[in-house]
Amino acid sequence: MNRGKFISLLSGLLILAFLVAPSAQAQSQKKVTELKVDAQEAKKEFLEADYQMEKHFSSAHGYVIFPNVGKGGLGIGGAAGNGVVYQGGAEIGMAKLTQVSIGFQAGGQAFREVIFFKDKAAMDRFKENKFEVAAQVSAVAATAGASADASYTDGVMVFTMAKGGLMYEASVGGQKLKFNPF
Numbered sequence: 001m002n003r004g005k006f007i008s009l010l011s012g013l014l015i016l017a018f019l020v021a022p023s024a025q026a027q028s029q030k031k032v033t034e035l036k037v038d039a040q041e042a043k044k045e046f047l048e049a050d051y052q053m054e055k056h057f058s059s060a061h062g063y064v065i066f067p068n069v070g071k072g073g074l075g076i077g078g079a080a081g082n083g084v085v086y087q088g089g090a091e092i093g094m095a096k097l098t099q100v101s102i103g104f105q106a107g108g109q110a111f112r113e114v115i116f117f118k119d120k121a122a123m124d125r126f127k128e129n130k131f132e133v134a135a136q137v138s139a140v141a142a143t144a145g146a147s148a149d150a151s152y153t154d155g156v157m158v159f160t161m162a163k164g165g166l167m168y169e170a171s172v173g174g175q176k177l178k179f180n181p182f
Helices: 003-049 051-059 120-127
Strands: 062-087 090-117 139-141 156-167 176-181
Touching: 003 051, 003 062, 003 090, 003 156, 062 120, 090 120, 120 176
Parallel strands: 139 156
Antiparallel strands: 062 090, 090 156, 090 176
16 A cells, blocks of 8 residues: 555544544433433432432432342343442442342342442542442342331442342342442
8 A cells, every 4th residue: 555545544534533433422421411310210219219218318428329230140140230429419420330149049130229328438448449349238128118227337338129020139249339430
């Protein structure tokens, strides 16, 4: 290939890249906007299920809402979801949840999840991506009055709400979270 054709080809590829990049960025921004709307809807549903959860939303140092976590397995299973992170009531970033589990489990389910961070230390651990939901942490099903007696374990409190599906296994232990600031 001669030098002139190479420069023309390279120029064409650069122009194409500049045309495609804004489209990909707009697509990504649209997904973030949709996730933020879904997170607010999930918060509303948690509060409708148990109005007493408001005290946790207002007193926690921070929290992350996963509006849609998909989980499935047959012996070996996994879960994944994306969420919005809040601190002081303001959106500060996104979070990704992943979980792999081995043991007696069968089926699939979709659920919402909110994780409250009691203090700065717990929130910082999460923001530094040094956070994994410990095996001893139990999720509280969000139903009327359920949050009244809920308590923090290792600076964390987890609530879940079923969206659909049936699964014989509902542990949150071993969930890994990754924080990405805005």
